[in-house]
Amino acid sequence: MRCHQAEIRDGTEEKINCRVLQKNIDENERKVFDRVNTVSSCIQRLDEIALRPNPFSTPQFIDLIMDAEQQEKRLGFKERIESLKKLRQMRSNGRHHEQSQEQRVPVEPGPKRRPD
Numbered sequence: 001m002r003c004h005q006a007e008i009r010d011g012t013e014e015k016i017n018c019r020v021l022q023k024n025i026d027e028n029e030r031k032v033f034d035r036v037n038t039v040s041s042c043i044q045r046l047d048e049i050a051l052r053p054n055p056f057s058t059p060q061f062i063d064l065i066m067d068a069e070q071q072e073k074r075l076g077f078k079e080r081i082e083s084l085k086k087l088r089q090m091r092s093n094g095r096h097h098e099q100s101q102e103q104r105v106p107v108e109p110g111p112k113r114r115p116d
Contacts, residue, residue: 033087036062040091062088 040058056064066084069077 029083029086032083033090036087036091058091059088062091 036058043058062084066081066088069081069084
């Protein structure tokens, strides 16, 4: 890891910087995970009250974000994709009880009703 090499080369100040950076990365990953949980709960509630539920599961939504990152290739996209892969794995492992979300199919709207 780059941080380890910096510790050997430059001493204590770099050790502290690496620890601070790693702490920030860990904190940001936790915040992203918490926000994805919040979004997932909101989507689930909207699905309960909506006439047409959302056709995407959380892992599918994360896949869409990864695809967008891959296409845009903005600075740091590889790291964001790796973080999203970890997040997708955590979400997949923590969500066994959802109703076959991987197999959800979009619902087509029915014929429009005429006002009586």
